[in-house]
Amino acid sequence: MRSGLQAWFVRRRRELPWRNTRDPYRVLVSEIMLQQTQAARVVPAYDAFLDRFATLEDLAAAPTAAVVEQWRGLGYNRRAVHLQRSARAVVERHGGIMPDTIAALVALPGIGPYTARAILVFAYERPVAAVDVNVARVVQRAVSGSPLTPSQRQDVADGLVAGAPWMMAQALIELGARHCTARAPRCDTCPIARSCMWQLSGGTTPDPAARNRPASAPFTGSNRYHRGRLLDALRTGPVAPEHVAVVAQTDDQARARRLADDLVADGLATWSLGRLTLPERESEGQM
Numbered sequence: 001m002r003s004g005l006q007a008w009f010v011r012r013r014r015e016l017p018w019r020n021t022r023d024p025y026r027v028l029v030s031e032i033m034l035q036q037t038q039a040a041r042v043v044p045a046y047d048a049f050l051d052r053f054a055t056l057e058d059l060a061a062a063p064t065a066a067v068v069e070q071w072r073g074l075g076y077n078r079r080a081v082h083l084q085r086s087a088r089a090v091v092e093r094h095g096g097i098m099p100d101t102i103a104a105l106v107a108l109p110g111i112g113p114y115t116a117r118a119i120l121v122f123a124y125e126r127p128v129a130a131v132d133v134n135v136a137r138v139v140q141r142a143v144s145g146s147p148l149t150p151s152q153r154q155d156v157a158d159g160l161v162a163g164a165p166w167m168m169a170q171a172l173i174e175l176g177a178r179h180c181t182a183r184a185p186r187c188d189t190c191p192i193a194r195s196c197m198w199q200l201s202g203g204t205t206p207d208p209a210a211r212n213r214p215a216s217a218p219f220t221g222s223n224r225y226h227r228g229r230l231l232d233a234l235r236t237g238p239v240a241p242e243h244v245a246v247v248a249q250t251d252d253q254a255r256a257r258r259l260a261d262d263l264v265a266d267g268l269a270t271w272s273l274g275r276l277t278l279p280e281r282e283s284e285g286q287m
Helices: 002-012 024-034 039-052 056-061 064-070 078-094 102-106 113-122 133-144 150-161 165-178 223-234 241-247 253-265
Strands: 270-272 275-277
Touching (some): 002 165, 024 039, 024 113, 039 064, 113 165, 223 275, 241 253, 241 275, 253 275
């Protein structure tokens, strides 16, 4: 399985910019951006972000308002604040050098076990797998042929990447994203179909990676939708309290105030001189 998967990856891999670096900072930026955002949307945002904040120190020193503005279009804007907080913590606690242990990485703001492992394998080439939903499907279908607990999935994936950590970790993600998909997996063209445990069973047993997927709530009209409208307005300048509901596109004044306060609590905005504004805007002059 390993040799066939690696050979396929070498021939058919997508050329993604974060695959051309071992810089822990750039790996961190890509991983935070890729959370809940498709790779095709991340590519231009990743390049533009690093053009503006080329180093971890650049990001740490930047006004938070500038970071939030640069994040526009990626959604889930609190990720931008978490990313900058992580950068600042690395500068303050580690002299600007990204830690190389899971314990030290997860102690940073906004970095969980998955992101910590992604940094270790993609930047430091350590033999630990970054098990996202794509890799979880691959190990349950192709390797075990049965459902696994999260810790079991991690153990199986760690075993797969041993010996060629970066290559295998990337190949597993690529396979899950392009062939071993959640719905309608492309088993007929899968490069490891002949060794896949689920396929060897005839594919007649229940999908080992199946899970209950609750119906998604409509985005328009959701709190995230109105937060996004309010944050877009803040990128152009401060908003007076009486205009918060208008720019958030809601008629519910109490809801608008809660959304504004939520942005403040998440570090995405601040109340300054009686108006809602992006954090640190008043200290940076023209942007």
